[in-house]
Amino acid sequence: MKPYLLQTLKELALLGAIPNKIELSSHERAQQLETSQQTASRYLLELDLQQMITREFGVKKQLIQITITGADALENEYMSYKQIFDLTNKVVFKGKLVSGMGEGKYYTGQKGYAEHFEKQLGFVAYPGTLNVEIEYIERNKIRLLRSYGGIQIDEFQAENRTFGNVVCFKATINGKEGAIVLPKRSHYATVLECISPYNLRETLGLHDGDTVEVVAYIQ
Amino acid sequence: MKPYLLQTLKELALLGAIPNKIELSSHERAQQLETSQQTASRYLLELDLQQMITREFGVKKQLIQITITGADALENEYMSYKQIFDLTNKVVFKGKLVSGMGEGKYYTGQKGYAEHFEKQLGFVAYPGTLNVEIEYIERNKIRLLRSYGGIQIDEFQAENRTFGNVVCFKATINGKEGAIVLPKRSHYATVLECISPYNLRETLGLHDGDTVEVVAYIQ
DNA sequence: ATTACTAAGCAGCGAGTAA
DNA sequence: TTTACTCGCTGCTTAGTAA
Numbered sequence: 001m002k003p004y005l006l007q008t009l010k011e012l013a014l015l016g017a018i019p020n021k022i023e024l025s026s027h028e029r030a031q032q033l034e035t036s037q038q039t040a041s042r043y044l045l046e047l048d049l050q051q052m053i054t055r056e057f058g059v060k061k062q063l064i065q066i067t068i069t070g071a072d073a074l075e076n077e078y079m080s081y082k083q084i085f086d087l088t089n090k091v092v093f094k095g096k097l098v099s100g101m102g103e104g105k106y107y108t109g110q111k112g113y114a115e116h117f118e119k120q121l122g123f124v125a126y127p128g129t130l131n132v133e134i135e136y137i138e139r140n141k142i143r144l145l146r147s148y149g150g151i152q153i154d155e156f157q158a159e160n161r162t163f164g165n166v167v168c169f170k171a172t173i174n175g176k177e178g179a180i181v182l183p184k185r186s187h188y189a190t191v192l193e194c195i196s197p198y199n200l201r202e203t204l205g206l207h208d209g210d211t212v213e214v215v216a217y218i219q
Numbered sequence: 220m221k222p223y224l225l226q227t228l229k230e231l232a233l234l235g236a237i238p239n240k241i242e243l244s245s246h247e248r249a250q251q252l253e254t255s256q257q258t259a260s261r262y263l264l265e266l267d268l269q270q271m272i273t274r275e276f277g278v279k280k281q282l283i284q285i286t287i288t289g290a291d292a293l294e295n296e297y298m299s300y301k302q303i304f305d306l307t308n309k310v311v312f313k314g315k316l317v318s319g320m321g322e323g324k325y326y327t328g329q330k331g332y333a334e335h336f337e338k339q340l341g342f343v344a345y346p347g348t349l350n351v352e353i354e355y356i357e358r359n360k361i362r363l364l365r366s367y368g369g370i371q372i373d374e375f376q377a378e379n380r381t382f383g384n385v386v387c388f389k390a391t392i393n394g395k396e397g398a399i400v401l402p403k404r405s406h407y408a409t410v411l412e413c414i415s416p417y418n419l420r421e422t423l424g425l426h427d428g429d430t431v432e433v434v435a436y437i438q
Numbered sequence: 439a440t441t442a443c444t445a446a447g448c449a450g451c452g453a454g455t456a457a
Numbered sequence: 458t459t460t461a462c463t464c465g466c467t468g469c470t471t472a473g474t475a476a
Binding site for chain 1: 469470471472
Binding site for chain 1: 222223225226229232233234235236237238239241242243247248250251293294296297299300301302303304310354355356357358359360362363366
Protein backbone atom coordinates (compact mmCIF):
# COMPACT_ATOMS: atom_id res chain seq x y z
CA MET A 1 0.00 0.00 0.00
CA LYS A 2 1.33 3.41 -0.98
CA PRO A 3 2.51 5.45 1.99
CA TYR A 4 0.46 8.51 1.09
CA LEU A 5 -2.72 6.43 0.95
CA LEU A 6 -2.02 5.00 4.36
CA GLN A 7 -1.50 8.50 5.67
CA THR A 8 -4.82 9.61 4.21
CA LEU A 9 -6.53 6.61 5.74
CA LYS A 10 -4.95 7.35 9.10
CA GLU A 11 -6.15 10.94 9.05
CA LEU A 12 -9.66 9.86 8.13
CA ALA A 13 -9.55 7.47 11.08
CA LEU A 14 -8.47 10.30 13.38
CA LEU A 15 -11.58 12.19 12.34
CA GLY A 16 -13.64 9.22 13.45
CA ALA A 17 -14.15 7.47 10.10
CA ILE A 18 -13.83 3.99 11.58
CA PRO A 19 -16.97 3.95 13.70
CA ASN A 20 -18.80 6.75 11.84
CA LYS A 21 -19.43 8.16 8.45
CA ILE A 22 -17.68 11.50 8.25
CA GLU A 23 -18.52 14.48 6.08
CA LEU A 24 -15.52 15.56 4.08
CA SER A 25 -15.19 17.28 0.73
CA SER A 26 -12.13 16.83 -1.41
CA HIS A 27 -11.53 20.56 -1.09
CA GLU A 28 -11.41 20.35 2.70
CA ARG A 29 -9.16 17.34 2.56
CA ALA A 30 -6.92 19.27 0.18
CA GLN A 31 -6.56 22.09 2.70
CA GLN A 32 -5.77 19.66 5.48
CA LEU A 33 -3.14 17.98 3.31
CA GLU A 34 -1.92 21.23 1.80
CA THR A 35 -2.37 20.07 -1.74
CA SER A 36 -4.82 20.63 -4.57
CA GLN A 37 -8.44 19.58 -4.62
CA GLN A 38 -7.67 17.31 -7.56
CA THR A 39 -4.98 15.41 -5.72
CA ALA A 40 -7.14 15.02 -2.65
CA SER A 41 -9.96 13.75 -4.83
CA ARG A 42 -7.66 11.29 -6.56
CA TYR A 43 -6.40 9.91 -3.24
CA LEU A 44 -9.95 9.33 -2.05
CA LEU A 45 -10.77 7.73 -5.37
CA GLU A 46 -7.78 5.40 -5.04
CA LEU A 47 -8.77 4.43 -1.49
CA ASP A 48 -12.26 3.76 -2.76
CA LEU A 49 -10.98 1.56 -5.60
CA GLN A 50 -8.89 -0.39 -3.13
CA GLN A 51 -11.98 -0.95 -0.98
CA MET A 52 -10.40 0.87 1.93
CA ILE A 53 -13.26 3.33 2.25
CA THR A 54 -16.87 3.62 1.17
CA ARG A 55 -18.34 6.87 -0.03
CA GLU A 56 -21.84 8.25 -0.32
CA PHE A 57 -22.39 11.33 -2.37
CA GLY A 58 -24.94 13.92 -1.42
CA VAL A 59 -25.50 17.27 -3.07
CA LYS A 60 -22.73 18.66 -0.89
CA LYS A 61 -19.65 16.82 0.31
CA GLN A 62 -19.39 13.11 0.65
CA LEU A 63 -19.89 10.74 3.54
CA ILE A 64 -16.81 8.65 4.05
CA GLN A 65 -16.39 5.57 6.15
CA ILE A 66 -13.43 3.22 6.52
CA THR A 67 -14.12 -0.41 5.62
CA ILE A 68 -12.95 -3.52 7.46
CA THR A 69 -10.13 -3.82 4.91
CA GLY A 70 -9.09 -0.26 5.62
CA ALA A 71 -9.22 -0.70 9.38
CA ASP A 72 -7.13 -3.86 9.02
CA ALA A 73 -4.48 -1.99 7.06
CA LEU A 74 -4.32 0.64 9.80
CA GLU A 75 -4.21 -1.92 12.57
CA ASN A 76 -1.35 -3.62 10.81
CA GLU A 77 0.55 -0.36 10.76
CA TYR A 78 -0.28 0.15 14.42
CA MET A 79 1.23 -3.23 15.23
CA SER A 80 4.49 -2.13 13.62
CA TYR A 81 4.66 0.87 15.90
CA LYS A 82 3.80 -1.24 18.92
CA GLN A 83 6.67 -3.44 17.93
CA ILE A 84 8.99 -0.45 17.91
CA PHE A 85 7.96 1.20 21.12
CA ASP A 86 6.09 -1.11 23.44
CA LEU A 87 6.80 -4.66 22.78
CA THR A 88 10.50 -4.40 22.57
CA ASN A 89 10.28 -7.55 24.64
CA LYS A 90 9.81 -9.38 21.40
CA VAL A 91 11.44 -9.39 18.01
CA VAL A 92 9.57 -10.78 15.03
CA PHE A 93 11.34 -12.56 12.19
CA LYS A 94 9.81 -13.77 8.97
CA GLY A 95 11.70 -16.34 6.97
CA LYS A 96 11.58 -19.51 4.96
CA LEU A 97 12.08 -23.05 6.17
CA VAL A 98 15.32 -24.59 4.92
CA SER A 99 16.88 -27.99 5.42
CA GLY A 100 19.61 -28.14 7.96
CA MET A 101 22.73 -30.10 7.34
CA GLY A 102 21.83 -32.70 9.92
CA GLU A 103 24.12 -30.98 12.39
CA GLY A 104 21.29 -29.73 14.55
CA LYS A 105 20.33 -33.27 15.41
CA TYR A 106 23.85 -34.10 16.48
CA TYR A 107 24.15 -31.02 18.65
CA THR A 108 20.76 -31.12 20.28
CA GLY A 109 21.36 -34.80 20.93
CA GLN A 110 24.38 -33.94 23.07
CA LYS A 111 23.72 -34.57 26.72
CA GLY A 112 25.28 -31.24 27.67
CA TYR A 113 22.93 -29.21 25.53
CA ALA A 114 19.89 -31.33 26.32
CA GLU A 115 20.40 -30.85 30.04
CA HIS A 116 20.97 -27.15 29.73
CA PHE A 117 17.95 -26.69 27.49
CA GLU A 118 15.75 -28.49 29.97
CA LYS A 119 17.08 -26.61 32.97
CA GLN A 120 17.14 -23.16 31.42
CA LEU A 121 14.29 -23.25 28.95
CA GLY A 122 11.96 -25.58 30.79
CA PHE A 123 11.46 -28.14 28.07
CA VAL A 124 13.15 -31.21 26.62
CA ALA A 125 14.17 -30.34 23.09
CA TYR A 126 13.00 -32.59 20.32
CA PRO A 127 16.17 -33.79 18.56
CA GLY A 128 17.23 -31.59 15.69
CA THR A 129 16.72 -27.95 14.84
CA LEU A 130 14.25 -26.24 12.57
CA ASN A 131 16.22 -23.89 10.37
CA VAL A 132 14.61 -20.69 9.23
CA GLU A 133 16.40 -18.55 6.69
CA ILE A 134 15.62 -14.88 7.21
CA GLU A 135 16.00 -12.03 4.78
CA TYR A 136 19.56 -10.83 4.70
CA ILE A 137 18.50 -7.42 5.89
CA GLU A 138 16.95 -8.85 9.04
CA ARG A 139 20.33 -9.89 10.36
CA ASN A 140 20.19 -6.45 12.00
CA LYS A 141 17.41 -7.84 14.14
CA ILE A 142 19.67 -10.66 15.29
CA ARG A 143 22.14 -8.06 16.40
CA LEU A 144 19.32 -6.24 18.19
CA LEU A 145 18.33 -9.46 19.89
CA ARG A 146 21.88 -10.24 20.98
CA SER A 147 22.15 -6.85 22.61
CA TYR A 148 19.54 -7.98 25.12
CA GLY A 149 21.67 -10.80 26.44
CA GLY A 150 19.46 -13.86 26.40
CA ILE A 151 19.91 -17.19 28.10
CA GLN A 152 23.50 -18.22 28.01
CA ILE A 153 24.57 -21.84 27.83
CA ASP A 154 28.21 -22.37 28.71
CA GLU A 155 30.89 -24.39 27.09
CA PHE A 156 31.09 -28.03 28.04
CA GLN A 157 33.10 -31.13 27.20
CA ALA A 158 31.66 -34.29 25.70
CA GLU A 159 32.86 -37.04 23.40
CA ASN A 160 36.39 -35.70 23.62
CA ARG A 161 35.55 -32.33 22.13
CA THR A 162 34.41 -28.93 23.27
CA PHE A 163 30.94 -27.66 22.55
CA GLY A 164 30.90 -23.90 22.22
CA ASN A 165 28.95 -21.25 24.01
CA VAL A 166 25.50 -20.60 22.67
CA VAL A 167 22.86 -18.04 23.51
CA CYS A 168 19.15 -18.91 23.56
CA PHE A 169 15.99 -16.87 23.43
CA LYS A 170 12.57 -18.20 24.21
CA ALA A 171 10.53 -17.99 21.07
CA THR A 172 7.43 -19.14 19.31
CA ILE A 173 7.64 -20.70 15.87
CA ASN A 174 4.36 -20.15 14.02
CA GLY A 175 2.86 -19.84 17.48
CA LYS A 176 4.38 -23.02 18.90
CA GLU A 177 6.55 -22.84 22.00
CA GLY A 178 10.27 -23.19 21.51
CA ALA A 179 13.52 -21.28 21.45
CA ILE A 180 16.15 -20.05 19.06
CA VAL A 181 19.77 -20.96 19.53
CA LEU A 182 22.49 -18.57 18.38
CA PRO A 183 26.19 -19.30 18.41
CA LYS A 184 27.89 -16.95 20.85
CA ARG A 185 30.30 -15.70 18.20
CA SER A 186 29.59 -15.12 14.51
CA HIS A 187 27.28 -12.17 14.72
CA TYR A 188 25.69 -12.28 11.34
CA ALA A 189 24.12 -15.59 10.55
CA THR A 190 21.02 -15.45 8.37
CA VAL A 191 19.67 -18.78 9.56
CA LEU A 192 17.79 -19.07 12.82
CA GLU A 193 18.12 -22.44 14.48
CA CYS A 194 14.98 -23.24 16.39
CA ILE A 195 14.37 -25.94 18.96
CA SER A 196 11.13 -26.97 20.57
CA PRO A 197 9.64 -29.73 22.71
CA TYR A 198 7.64 -30.68 19.61
CA ASN A 199 8.62 -31.99 16.22
CA LEU A 200 7.84 -28.67 14.59
CA ARG A 201 7.93 -29.90 11.01
CA GLU A 202 5.25 -32.47 11.74
CA THR A 203 3.19 -30.51 14.23
CA LEU A 204 2.99 -27.46 11.99
CA GLY A 205 2.94 -29.46 8.76
CA LEU A 206 5.87 -27.51 7.35
CA HIS A 207 7.93 -28.12 4.24
CA ASP A 208 11.06 -26.51 2.85
CA GLY A 209 10.34 -23.08 1.45
CA ASP A 210 7.28 -22.47 3.63
CA THR A 211 7.05 -19.10 5.31
CA VAL A 212 7.67 -19.27 9.04
CA GLU A 213 7.19 -16.58 11.67
CA VAL A 214 9.59 -16.70 14.57
CA VAL A 215 8.92 -14.43 17.54
CA ALA A 216 11.84 -14.18 19.92
CA TYR A 217 11.22 -12.97 23.48
CA ILE A 218 13.64 -10.91 25.50
CA GLN A 219 13.71 -12.12 29.12
CA MET B 220 7.17 15.14 6.87
CA LYS B 221 6.76 13.25 3.65
CA PRO B 222 4.91 9.96 4.09
CA TYR B 223 7.55 7.91 2.29
CA LEU B 224 10.27 9.25 4.59
CA LEU B 225 8.23 8.32 7.63
CA GLN B 226 7.79 4.85 6.21
CA THR B 227 11.52 4.52 5.68
CA LEU B 228 12.17 5.69 9.21
CA LYS B 229 9.65 3.21 10.55
CA GLU B 230 11.28 0.34 8.72
CA LEU B 231 14.70 1.35 9.99
CA ALA B 232 13.25 1.36 13.49
CA LEU B 233 11.84 -2.12 12.97
CA LEU B 234 15.36 -3.30 12.18
CA GLY B 235 16.45 -1.93 15.53
CA ALA B 236 17.84 1.45 14.45
CA ILE B 237 16.54 3.25 17.53
CA PRO B 238 18.73 1.62 20.15
CA ASN B 239 21.45 0.39 17.75
CA LYS B 240 23.41 1.36 14.74
CA ILE B 241 22.34 -0.90 11.91
CA GLU B 242 24.31 -1.94 8.87
CA LEU B 243 22.39 -1.19 5.73
CA SER B 244 23.50 -0.38 2.21
CA SER B 245 21.32 1.64 -0.09
CA HIS B 246 21.21 -1.37 -2.39
CA GLU B 247 19.77 -3.57 0.35
CA ARG B 248 17.28 -0.93 1.29
CA ALA B 249 16.31 -0.69 -2.36
CA GLN B 250 15.54 -4.41 -2.47
CA GLN B 251 13.47 -4.18 0.71
CA LEU B 252 11.53 -1.26 -0.72
CA GLU B 253 11.41 -2.73 -4.23
CA THR B 254 12.87 0.34 -5.82
CA SER B 255 16.21 1.43 -7.27
CA GLN B 256 19.44 1.91 -5.37
CA GLN B 257 19.35 5.59 -6.34
CA THR B 258 15.94 6.16 -4.84
CA ALA B 259 16.84 4.32 -1.65
CA SER B 260 20.01 6.39 -1.40
CA ARG B 261 18.07 9.60 -1.95
CA TYR B 262 15.59 8.73 0.81
CA LEU B 263 18.40 8.06 3.26
CA LEU B 264 20.05 11.29 2.21
CA GLU B 265 16.83 13.22 2.82
CA LEU B 266 16.39 11.64 6.25
CA ASP B 267 19.98 12.58 7.02
CA LEU B 268 19.44 16.19 5.92
CA GLN B 269 16.36 16.39 8.12
CA GLN B 270 18.43 15.13 11.06
CA MET B 271 16.23 12.09 11.44
CA ILE B 272 19.12 9.67 11.16
CA THR B 273 22.88 9.72 11.52
CA ARG B 274 25.15 7.80 9.21
CA GLU B 275 28.68 6.53 9.43
CA PHE B 276 30.34 5.37 6.26
CA GLY B 277 32.73 2.49 6.25
CA VAL B 278 34.33 0.85 3.27
CA LYS B 279 31.25 -1.29 2.94
CA LYS B 280 27.70 -0.27 3.80
CA GLN B 281 26.80 2.43 6.23
CA LEU B 282 25.92 2.38 9.87
CA ILE B 283 22.57 4.03 10.42
CA GLN B 284 21.01 5.14 13.66
CA ILE B 285 17.82 7.06 14.30
CA THR B 286 18.25 10.36 16.14
CA ILE B 287 16.11 11.76 18.94
CA THR B 288 14.33 13.89 16.35
CA GLY B 289 13.61 10.81 14.28
CA ALA B 290 12.41 8.80 17.25
CA ASP B 291 10.14 11.70 18.22
CA ALA B 292 8.61 11.76 14.77
CA LEU B 293 7.90 8.04 15.01
CA GLU B 294 6.52 8.31 18.51
CA ASN B 295 4.22 11.05 17.35
CA GLU B 296 2.92 8.80 14.62
CA TYR B 297 2.52 6.02 17.15
CA MET B 298 0.39 8.31 19.32
CA SER B 299 -1.93 8.88 16.39
CA TYR B 300 -2.51 5.17 16.04
CA LYS B 301 -3.02 4.80 19.77
CA GLN B 302 -5.63 7.50 19.48
CA ILE B 303 -7.39 5.53 16.77
CA PHE B 304 -7.37 2.10 18.34
CA ASP B 305 -6.77 2.21 22.06
CA LEU B 306 -7.69 5.45 23.55
CA THR B 307 -11.03 5.82 21.93
CA ASN B 308 -12.01 6.93 25.41
CA LYS B 309 -10.62 10.30 24.51
CA VAL B 310 -10.88 12.67 21.59
CA VAL B 311 -8.23 15.31 21.07
CA PHE B 312 -9.04 18.72 19.60
CA LYS B 313 -6.61 21.43 18.69
CA GLY B 314 -7.92 24.92 18.26
CA LYS B 315 -7.48 28.60 18.90
CA LEU B 316 -8.82 30.63 21.76
CA VAL B 317 -11.53 33.07 20.70
CA SER B 318 -13.58 35.60 22.60
CA GLY B 319 -17.09 34.52 23.41
CA MET B 320 -19.96 36.90 23.10
CA GLY B 321 -20.43 37.13 26.84
CA GLU B 322 -23.22 34.62 26.64
CA GLY B 323 -21.26 31.91 28.38
CA LYS B 324 -21.14 33.96 31.54
CA TYR B 325 -24.89 34.45 31.51
CA TYR B 326 -25.58 30.78 30.98
CA THR B 327 -23.05 29.36 33.40
CA GLY B 328 -24.32 31.85 35.94
CA GLN B 329 -27.78 30.31 35.78
CA LYS B 330 -28.61 28.40 38.92
CA GLY B 331 -29.98 25.48 36.93
CA TYR B 332 -26.76 24.93 35.05
CA ALA B 333 -24.54 25.62 38.01
CA GLU B 334 -26.32 23.00 40.10
CA HIS B 335 -26.25 20.45 37.35
CA PHE B 336 -22.60 21.05 36.65
CA GLU B 337 -21.71 20.55 40.27
CA LYS B 338 -23.80 17.44 40.68
CA GLN B 339 -22.86 15.76 37.44
CA LEU B 340 -19.31 16.97 36.82
CA GLY B 341 -18.15 17.27 40.39
CA PHE B 342 -17.00 20.88 40.30
CA VAL B 343 -18.41 24.37 40.60
CA ALA B 344 -17.92 26.05 37.25
CA TYR B 345 -16.12 29.35 37.18
CA PRO B 346 -18.54 31.82 35.56
CA GLY B 347 -18.17 32.05 31.81
CA THR B 348 -16.91 29.72 29.14
CA LEU B 349 -13.58 29.43 27.39
CA ASN B 350 -14.29 29.29 23.70
CA VAL B 351 -11.98 27.29 21.48
CA GLU B 352 -12.43 27.47 17.74
CA ILE B 353 -11.43 24.23 16.11
CA GLU B 354 -10.52 23.60 12.49
CA TYR B 355 -13.62 23.27 10.41
CA ILE B 356 -12.68 19.74 9.46
CA GLU B 357 -12.57 18.65 13.09
CA ARG B 358 -16.30 19.13 13.46
CA ASN B 359 -16.38 15.44 12.48
CA LYS B 360 -14.77 14.78 15.82
CA ILE B 361 -17.61 16.56 17.57
CA ARG B 362 -19.98 14.23 15.83
CA LEU B 363 -17.82 11.31 16.93
CA LEU B 364 -17.94 12.58 20.49
CA ARG B 365 -21.70 13.02 20.46
CA SER B 366 -22.14 9.44 19.33
CA TYR B 367 -20.81 8.35 22.73
CA GLY B 368 -23.62 10.03 24.63
CA GLY B 369 -21.93 12.08 27.32
CA ILE B 370 -23.41 13.64 30.41
CA GLN B 371 -26.82 15.01 29.68
CA ILE B 372 -28.21 18.07 31.43
CA ASP B 373 -31.95 18.43 31.05
CA GLU B 374 -34.08 21.39 30.22
CA PHE B 375 -35.07 23.64 33.07
CA GLN B 376 -37.04 26.84 33.71
CA ALA B 377 -35.53 30.01 35.16
CA GLU B 378 -36.15 33.73 34.86
CA ASN B 379 -39.32 33.05 32.89
CA ARG B 380 -37.56 31.28 30.07
CA THR B 381 -36.50 27.77 29.15
CA PHE B 382 -32.88 26.73 29.10
CA GLY B 383 -32.22 24.04 26.55
CA ASN B 384 -30.72 20.63 26.85
CA VAL B 385 -26.98 20.45 26.76
CA VAL B 386 -24.52 17.57 26.70
CA CYS B 387 -21.24 17.67 28.62
CA PHE B 388 -18.02 15.73 28.39
CA LYS B 389 -15.32 15.76 31.01
CA ALA B 390 -12.26 17.26 29.43
CA THR B 391 -8.89 18.79 30.06
CA ILE B 392 -8.01 22.16 28.59
CA ASN B 393 -4.24 22.40 28.16
CA GLY B 394 -4.10 19.79 30.89
CA LYS B 395 -6.43 21.58 33.32
CA GLU B 396 -9.54 19.81 34.56
CA GLY B 397 -12.83 20.95 33.10
CA ALA B 398 -15.56 19.98 30.68
CA ILE B 399 -16.94 20.91 27.31
CA VAL B 400 -20.57 21.85 26.90
CA LEU B 401 -22.35 21.13 23.63
CA PRO B 402 -25.87 22.21 22.77
CA LYS B 403 -28.03 19.14 22.36
CA ARG B 404 -29.11 20.16 18.88
CA SER B 405 -27.04 21.93 16.23
CA HIS B 406 -24.61 19.20 15.36
CA TYR B 407 -21.91 21.15 13.66
CA ALA B 408 -20.57 23.94 15.78
CA THR B 409 -16.88 24.75 15.30
CA VAL B 410 -16.50 26.37 18.70
CA LEU B 411 -16.02 24.28 21.80
CA GLU B 412 -17.37 25.90 24.95
CA CYS B 413 -15.27 24.86 27.89
CA ILE B 414 -16.01 25.24 31.57
CA SER B 415 -13.76 24.58 34.51
CA PRO B 416 -13.52 25.16 38.26
CA TYR B 417 -10.65 27.53 37.43
CA ASN B 418 -10.47 30.78 35.55
CA LEU B 419 -8.75 29.13 32.64
CA ARG B 420 -7.65 32.30 30.90
CA GLU B 421 -5.78 33.43 33.97
CA THR B 422 -4.56 30.07 35.22
CA LEU B 423 -3.17 29.09 31.84
CA GLY B 424 -2.16 32.62 30.88
CA LEU B 425 -4.09 32.42 27.62
CA HIS B 426 -4.91 35.12 25.12
CA ASP B 427 -7.07 35.22 22.03
CA GLY B 428 -5.49 33.35 19.17
CA ASP B 429 -3.38 31.07 21.39
CA THR B 430 -3.37 27.41 20.51
CA VAL B 431 -5.33 25.30 22.96
CA GLU B 432 -5.52 21.52 23.26
CA VAL B 433 -8.81 20.17 24.48
CA VAL B 434 -9.01 16.47 25.34
CA ALA B 435 -12.54 15.21 25.78
CA TYR B 436 -13.13 11.99 27.71
CA ILE B 437 -15.84 9.50 26.93
CA GLN B 438 -17.27 8.23 30.22
C1' DA C 439 -21.71 23.75 -4.15
C1' DT C 440 -19.66 19.42 -5.38
C1' DT C 441 -16.47 15.34 -8.00
C1' DA C 442 -13.36 14.17 -11.33
C1' DC C 443 -11.90 14.32 -16.39
C1' DT C 444 -8.20 15.95 -19.71
C1' DA C 445 -3.96 17.98 -20.68
C1' DA C 446 0.18 20.46 -19.67
C1' DG C 447 3.92 21.07 -16.64
C1' DC C 448 7.03 19.64 -13.48
C1' DA C 449 9.01 16.67 -9.81
C1' DG C 450 10.79 12.36 -8.83
C1' DC C 451 12.72 8.03 -10.74
C1' DG C 452 16.43 5.33 -12.37
C1' DA C 453 20.25 4.40 -15.93
C1' DG C 454 24.78 5.61 -16.44
C1' DT C 455 28.65 6.69 -14.15
C1' DA C 456 32.28 9.03 -11.11
C1' DA C 457 34.64 8.85 -6.88
C1' DT D 458 32.38 -2.99 -3.49
C1' DT D 459 30.18 1.41 -1.82
C1' DT D 460 27.37 6.46 -2.23
C1' DA D 461 25.41 9.77 -4.86
C1' DC D 462 25.87 12.88 -9.00
C1' DT D 463 23.79 14.21 -13.76
C1' DC D 464 20.19 13.95 -16.91
C1' DG D 465 16.55 12.06 -19.86
C1' DC D 466 12.05 10.35 -19.28
C1' DT D 467 8.02 8.88 -16.92
C1' DG D 468 4.26 9.60 -14.16
C1' DC D 469 2.21 12.48 -10.61
C1' DT D 470 0.29 17.02 -9.80
C1' DT D 471 -2.58 20.71 -10.86
C1' DA D 472 -5.02 24.19 -13.83
C1' DG D 473 -8.96 24.36 -16.51
C1' DT D 474 -13.29 22.81 -16.91
C1' DA D 475 -17.48 19.63 -17.51
C1' DA D 476 -21.14 17.55 -15.26
